[in-house]
Amino acid sequence: MASSTVENYLKHILLLSEGTDGLVSMGALASSLAVVPGTVTTMVKALADGGLVAHRPRQGVQLTSEGRHLALTVLRKHRLVETFLVNVLKMDWAAVHDEAEQLEHAISDDVLDRLDALLGHPTADPHGDPIPSRHGKLSSQVYATLATCAAGRPVRIVRVTEQSKEFLQFAEQNGLQPGTSLSVADRNLTAGLVTLRKAAGRTVPLSLAAAGKILVEPEKQSARFRPKPEPCS
Amino acid sequence: MASSTVENYLKHILLLSEGTDGLVSMGALASSLAVVPGTVTTMVKALADGGLVAHRPRQGVQLTSEGRHLALTVLRKHRLVETFLVNVLKMDWAAVHDEAEQLEHAISDDVLDRLDALLGHPTADPHGDPIPSRHGKLSSQVYATLATCAAGRPVRIVRVTEQSKEFLQFAEQNGLQPGTSLSVADRNLTAGLVTLRKAAGRTVPLSLAAAGKILVEPEKQSARFRPKPEPCS
DNA sequence: GTTCATATTTTGATTAGTCAAAATAAATCC
DNA sequence: GGATTTATTTTGACTAATCAAAATATGAAC
Structure with a gap:
């Protein structure tokens, strides 16, 4: 062990x-x-x-392949635990990283599988980070970020790649979580500032550095009313 | 810490x-x-x-009182985790002790409280062991055991004080879990053997040593149809 | 092709937790 | 009450993980 x-x-x-x-x-x-x-x-x-x-x-x-396999198992535990803490225990998404940091080393493979089933075999955690599959596949899809996507284009947030409490709390307060639809209203490279336009027309200013941490995909019409991920029953 | x-x-x-x-x-x-x-x-x-x-x-x-307080918190974590593993994740009650042994050191007080609420503030774990209250009260009620209770008297199992896998698997196979109603049909001290009679008239032989590990209380008429503890929804 | 800055490695020391085995205290037994 | 058994403590050594600081490569700059 x-x-x-x-x-x-x-x-x-x-x-x-x-x-x-x-x-x-x-x-x-x-x-x-x-x-x-x-x-x-x-x-x-x-x-x-x-x-x-x-x-x-x-x-x-x-x-090595053995080391990678072990690392993927740990990462899988981490992200499934985070998902459990948010979806089932309703914890704040900014708090769960530190909790999972401890729990990832304490849960057995059996508990892991049961959690996975309880949660409905999720493919991403609450921050949008991909959850490695049971057999060690880790999605490495490349996304645009709010710092790079075309201005005016409707996009949906798929992932927030930053675990610090402060950043996550800020993101939550401004409704910048996976699933949110928005578009880049303006991007000022010299000022390092990005302005976002959200659904209700509300605008949110963001530093370029922060915008680079938020990954997006083109908005799909068919998924316009996609609800936020529901906790399992 | x-x-x-x-x-x-x-x-x-x-x-x-x-x-x-x-x-x-x-x-x-x-x-x-x-x-x-x-x-x-x-x-x-x-x-x-x-x-x-x-x-x-x-x-x-x-x-010391400080040490006792810390010990009670750990015990509370252990027993609430066991309850979660059995009631929510449907794990075998014989397997959960070892799991909880690890998890009790990894879960925070916040997660503990949320688990407690999710489970409906249980007062005993799946083995019937009392769960210390949030403020450090630990029930120390004294019960009779199957080795000491009056023969013929209808009783109900309240607790199984033994954590070994083997014993717990044996108990489960013979339907000897908290909530089960039965009576002692015969007790042979020289042979060290106790014979139990269960609801459907089925009898189960048990060593005196094992019988001493199973705590019982007098069967209450009003609770005759009390269901087994349900997992939370 | 030296010199310089930077990253890496080595060395020696520290802390937490453990064991094996020797030393010591306490209890028991004629 | 002296001898023996038993529990406890002490001593010395070990492992895992770490840090501080000195030694050593490597690559870049001139």
């Missing part, structure tokens, strides 16, 4: 290697895990001995 | 001190925690430094 520490290292390597060639630098991993770089070097060598990662000295670290 | 290890020490001290003067011997604690006695001595001294227990060298250890 992998320790919580090992599970965390693998999870962070997985997240940092998303959309790259797979090699993660020691420094990036260290700051992601909030430990000093020397600690990471030591730990990564131990993980390499255990066959969970491949370590290229002075270049970076990469998951 | 107390570590899982500290929480476990406190929980075991609490359970071992139930119904005694409160002093728990080092040896009893060591075997309960499955560590060697020397480890317990070391750890108990650290807990005493932290104000969670009072250590009387060569005599035993006792919770």
Whole structure:
């Protein structure tokens, strides 16, 4: 059984290697895990001995297939737990990340499967982050962001890629959650400001940096009245 | 924040001190925690430094009110989690103890309260073990057991005080769970054997030792048709 | 092609929790 | 009351995970 520490290292390597060639630098991993770089070097060598990662000295670290499988399981636990906390226990979506951070290391595969069934086999968590499938498939679909999509085009938010409480609370207060329909009214690159227009005509100003954290897809007519995800009964 | 290890020490001290003067011997604690006695001595001294227990060298250890409060919170988490796993996730009651053993250290007080509400503020877990109240009250009602109650008297099972998988599976297969009505048909002390008669007239043989683990109360007429606890909706 | 800045690795030390085995205190038994 | 058994404590050592700070590569700049 992998320790919580090992599970965390693998999870962070997985997240940092998303959309790259797979090699993660020691420094990036260290700051992601909030430990000093020397600690990471030591730990990564131990993980390499255990066959969970491949370590290229002075270049970076990469998951082996075994390590990737374990990391995906941890990520699946994390995101299903978040979904449970929001949909069933009605917790604030800004609070659930920290909770899930603990619970992901404590729930068994059996409980995981039962939670999955209870929730109706969701494919994304409350932030829109994709939930790895039971057999280790992780959707890596590429979306536009509010910083890059065409102005005036009706879009729907599919994902908010930021876990900090502050950002999520702000997003919630301004109705910027997966499922929300809106369009970019204006984008001022020199001022770094994006103005959004929501359904009722209400406008919301947003920094370009924040807009880049919000992923969107083109609004589909057929899904115009799609309700927000319901908690399971 | 107390570590899982500290929480476990406190929980075991609490359970071992139930119904005694409160002093728990080092040896009893060591075997309960499955560590060697020397480890317990070391750890108990650290807990005493932290104000969670009072250590009387060569005599035993006792919770302080702060330690007792923490232990009760852990026990409350354990038993509410067990209830959730059985009532909501429909897990086998023999499997939930080990799961809860992990989860009790990972769930926050906020999640605890929400689980409690979701489950309808239960007062006992699926084994009939009392759930400490939010403010630290733990029912210590004394019951008769199938080894001690009067033969022929109609009784109802209220609690099964044994967590081993094997025992719980046996009990389930023979319909010996909280809520079951039955009576002791015969008790043979020399053979160490108890024979139970269940509702449909079916009889079940049981060792005296096992019978002592099953707590009962006199059958109340008004509760004859009391249904088994329902999972929350 | 040296020099410099930066990232990485190494080294030595620390903390929490544990075990094995020796030392000590307490209780019991003629 | 001295000898023996039993529980407890002490001592020394170990593992996992970490940090601080020194040593070492690597790549960029001049």
